[in-house]
Amino acid sequence: MKTSADPGFAFPDWAYKPESSPGSRQIQLWHFILELLRKEEYHDVIAWQGDYGEFVIKDPDEVARLWGARKAKPQMNYDKLSRALRYYYNKRILHKTKGKRFTYKFNFNKLVLVNYPFIDMGSGRVPQSAPPVPTGSSHFRFPPSTPSDVLSSNEELRSPGMFSSVARRMARGSVSDCSDGTSTNSELEEAMGAEERGAGPDRAYRGLLPPRLPHDSLFRIYPAVLGRHGPRVHPDSLSPFPVSPLPGPGGLLGPNLSPALSMTPTPHMSYTPSPSMSSPMLGSHFSFNQEDMKHYLQAHTQSVYNYHLSPRAFLHYPNIIIPQPHRPTPEKPAAHHLHCPPLPLSHPLSQQSAGGDERDQHPSPFKFKLQPPPLGRKQRDSGSSLAAASSSSSSSQSSSFTGSSQIINSSLATGPPKIKVEPISDIDSEEEVQVTDISEDDELNHSDEEEQDPCHTPHRRRRRQQQQQQQRSSQAFPLINLKSEPGHTAPISPCIPLKLRFKRRWSEDQKMEADGERGEAEDKKVRADREEEEKRVGQAENGGGRGGAGGVILGLMLPPPPTQRRASSELQRATAQLSLENNGC
DNA sequence: TGCGGAAGGA
């Protein structure tokens, strides 16, 4: 296999730009960082430290000097180098370890799903977020060396709607993780640790799992592993590694396991050790343990909720149970199971969830921790207008992390007065609370906010447009079509979608919450007035049959303030009524 | 020390 000219350590050809010169001047910075990290002689300059993928630049000037030497940029300094590193934030290749000087962390989670287009689901094996550590078992295959290889030779694996779309979304950055610069993995480990402890059979291989391998040991094997695929290196491979956020064949992140990936295994995703590294598993696609894939997706979904990612990506996995905040609306169909098109997938996962909604029977084991996404700089700057910032969030790190979920989060953090009460006709928002594609619907529905947002650079607008386009294509799925047409206000009817009625009810509830914050004295007065009014409204509603479960949803997140208990009970009654009505629909 | 906008080069 061809490698770079570096005799000590070399990435495979695909890790370099095609125009890579013998001197490897085109090496990318993160490659270079990994290169340094791997070399013992630079451990005084840069070294792994802390969590997986986390490294500290011990001697920034020296690293910059080395980088400048590599790039023939003698004027290079750490300031410039760090600027380049910061560009990786948006690409989710790196993020900063907050509070630790010169400490960054490679992000690998998104790189995993991007590999999904090459999963051989039929093999009954599931992708791992773990690196391709050849430690001895047989369930891991390396993909071809380049996306073009895969896409040309494994077209059948690009199951439309299954993995490729996820991959594209991931590649686009609309699905991402670790966006807050903190250790995502540790939280995921918690969640998945619990999950795994409760895991059933199919876990025998766990005994084979390596413990946390030291970075170095993980990384050391990387070249050797990749080296096995030299013959598959596509001569025209274009910047084959996850660097490219672009969708499509040239931009798919990944069939190639990245060094970043390899060094940042997720312990909770039990890695299946793979003697395949030494066996003739040079096939062009991954094979994964299906059980682990399920767990991975759950973990990733957890990260979605923790980090404002897009669980909608998982709608393409109709048989993956998506952990969600438990919503006591038993009548609500298990959308992910019932409304996804019968994708041409006939693997055992299809049977696992067949016949019912597991979530109802087994409430999600995950702890939901809704957090506001990291504030971008301008958001921080905006200061006082937090609500506006949250609704129009366009932090460069999380331009896709906008939307009603964030609104909810903001409301949790700042109280009802800052809740954005969306128009009733904006029925997307509740969907986003439930299945939080945080970015896209917000973009569809809040273009007015975009105008107000000083952070909307043309670049970000382009990204948002891409996400909107993705959203439109995603709406081809019946699940998404649970929504009404944008802007369409369904007539009030006992048989309007339950969800829509929930939404409307929720909007009302939020208004009431806002009212509830206006102080005790005023509240009492308002309450008195409202009680009178609600008597009238209640009578009207008894005939109109509208309502919603938004209050229930919020109730899951926060205990209702005393002033709202009565409203909540109203909501519960309305919910019960709606449930009955819905049965009639 | 870190962030991110902007302009520009290769």
Place this chain on the structure above:
DNA sequence: TCCTTCCGCA
């Protein structure tokens, strides 16, 4: 596209 360079800001 991936930086490099410069800069203002926190």
